[in-house]
Amino acid sequence: MEAGGRRQQEERQRLRELRQEAVEYYRGHRVQQRVEDALNALFPLRPADLYGELANYFSKFSKAPVICKLVGRKVLDGVGQPTLEVEIYCTVKNYDKKICSIVMSSHSQIPENPLSETTEADEKERNDSVNTAVEWVNESLNTMLKNLKPTDQCEVDKMLGEYFSKKVEEKKEIQKQEEAAEATLTLTSCTPSATALPGEKKTAKPGKKVAVAERRIPPAEPWESVLCGSLAIGGTSLAIAKAAATISHIPLYLHIALLKHDQDSPKEMTLPLPMVTLLNCEKILPAKLKLVKEIILIPPVQLSLKQGIERVLDIQKEMMRLLEPPGKTTSPQLANSKKGRAHNTGKKALVKGKYEILTGTFKSPEEMVDIYVELINKFPFIIALIDPLRKEDRQQWSNICYALGSKCYLIAEDAATCISKLKIDQNISIPVCSGVVLKYINQTKVSDLIELTGLLDGQRHITILGSPDRESSDDSLVDLAVGLGARFIKLGGLSRGERVTKYNRLLAIEEELAKNGTLREANLKFIAFAEESQPEKQLSDVPPPPKPEPSPPQLCPPALQVRSLPAQLPANNTLT
Missing domain, CATH: 3.30.390.10 (Enolase-like, N-terminal domain)
Structure with a gap:
């Protein structure tokens, strides 16, 4: 009897334990289910997605x-x-x-x-x-x-x-120390002589007439080391x-735009119009210089960038067909040659204060302005002249801006100086002009570009981002141009991988902005200069136009629909 009683007590105890475990199990199951239901209500995601959301949330800290x-x-x-x-x-x-x-x-x-x-x-x-x-x-x-x-x-x-x-x-x-050492060496090795050395110029005798020198352009400024x-x-x-x-x-162009506008995200962005070099006309011969160095196509603003590039390619193919000679000649070539090699080489030409626009054809600075006025009047679809004069000829830069500023852009490319110096003093080596080609080179910093383009925007000057002479395949220049709001981008011809990469990046940005609904159509407005503008004034001293800015003429043939064929003239026109 005692054994049977113990067994019954053990069974009752085991039953109570099982009941307690069941209660705790179902209670826990209900709590867990309630937690899961609550989480699903807050985050209607799969567990993996939920963990990802939580990870992103805590990563903010x-x-x-x-x-x-x-x-x-x-x-x-x-x-x-x-x-x-x-x-x-x-x-x-x-x-x-x-x-x-x-x-x-x-x-x-x-x-x-x-x-x-x-x-x-x-x-x-x-x-x-x-x-x-x-x-x-x-x-x-x-x-x-x-x-x-x-x-x-x-x-x-x-x-x-x-x-x-x-x-x-x-x-x-270091240079001062080297110069001091060289000067000391010169003083100790040279003996002064009272006699005139062979070839030494003699002073003019009193009363002798001296011929009046013809007005000449100041000599070229020393190139910047x-x-x-x-x-x-x-x-x-x-x-x-x-x-x-x-x-x-975020893309680089948007980051640059945020830096320029103090982290204020722009609602719309305009793509820079590409300046596509179609033909290189200058021969690489000693002291030979042509009036037109390059012919550049700018697609019309009413076309998308993709449509404009396709139009330029069609024109390029047609030019190749027309320039196909029966034999080898020295005719203009399509723009696929190495940039930076079109410098004049060989012996120096005699300086006479005139431009040699063709072999044996010389024009004074005043005559050069007349030539350009006649050119623009005859071909009104030319909307830009790049470096039409040497940068030292400031008086004529002022005159040509007054004469043609309301009809086309007068742009300084090599006529400008490096960005770092231009940022410090706008009047260093830059004439009066409609806009400046900026190149991201050497010690240029992103902040320098942002500051300078902001200054140019404030003075109603256009900004052009241009490729340096020796390019790389890096396409960051395109993002810089878009983010800075440049009016144009000058990349060269539609050839060679390092250029085409940049054009492809421009097309990709256009597609992205169009998809986001933030693409704004470009517009072209010229700058009318007041007659009293002086060549020595800084960019900020250019007076406002006396009348509303006219829109560029649209006289292109319907078959081509090309906005312009702007001619880039030699960067440093040689005086002969």
Whole structure:
């Protein structure tokens, strides 16, 4: 009996335990189900999607990405010349990862009529400059910019500018020491002589008539030297801007627009009109110079960019057919030659203060203005003249702007100076003009472009972004042009991979803006200059037009529908 009683008690105890487990199980199941129902009501997503949403939410509280490493590398540009590549690595959510890279396009100024020795020295200097730039990026700049936020473009550019200024001062100090040593050596090795040396000019005798010199254009200004390694400054600034856009998950052109407009996102954006070089007309011969160096097509504004490019390609094919000679000739060629090689070479021509527009045909500065006026009156669909005169001929720049400013754009490309100096003093080496071609080269920083284009916009001058002489396949220039709101972009002909890549990027941006509904149609308005404008005035001193700006004439044949055939004239017209 006792054994049976114990068994009954054990069974009753086990039954109570099972009942308790069942209660707890179903209670927990109901609680879990309620939690899942509540989560599904708040987040109607699959579990994997829910976890992703939660991860994105909590990632907002993580530390902002910072620069952890810069890598500089020597690479080749579009014509096989050395240039600089900059890679940016950032620490993102406690992991170091490569964000982006850019390849700089470089630009070298070659003086008029350089000798072969000068060209060789230029190539050596270019190679040394790239090597120095790589060293700067991998050492000094890598240490200096570590742990900075890539989104803080102003702070980064400020530090880059200070570093560059320090290098400039070091270079000046070295030059002073070298000049002092050379002067000391000259004084100790030379003996003064009272006799006139052979070939020394004698002073004119009193009373002798001296012929009055014909008015001549001031001699060419000395070309600006480029500090060895300056590519590192521009390359690093642009690479960091691209890294900031990548981290923010926005395209580079939108990031540039936000920087320019103080983070105020533009509701609409206008694509720059492409200036497509169709023909190169200048022969590469000693001291030979033609009136028209290039023929450039600008698609009409009423067409989409895609339609305009297709129209230009059709015209290019037709030009190839028309220029197909039975044998080899020296006729104009399609724009597929290497840029930067159309400089005059060989012996210097005699200076007579006149332009040689054709072989043996000389025109004074005043006559040049008359020629252009006649050209525009005869062909009103020409809407732009690029570098129609030498930059030193400021008086005639003023005259031609007054005569033609309301009919076409008078644009300074090589007649302008580098961006860094133009930003400091607008009156340095720039004549009165309708607009300026800006090139992202050497020590140019993103902040410099933003500041200068803002200044030009405020003074109603147009901005054109142009490719440097020696291009790379990097298409960041297109994003810069779109983000800065440039009126035109000058990329050269529709040939060679490094150019076509940029045209394709422009087409992709057009498609993206059209899809987002933020694409605004471009418009062309010329700038009428007041008669009293003076050549020595700065850009900000150009007076407002006396009357409303007229729209450009639309006199193109319906078959072509080409807005213009603007002629770019020689960048540094040689005086003969």
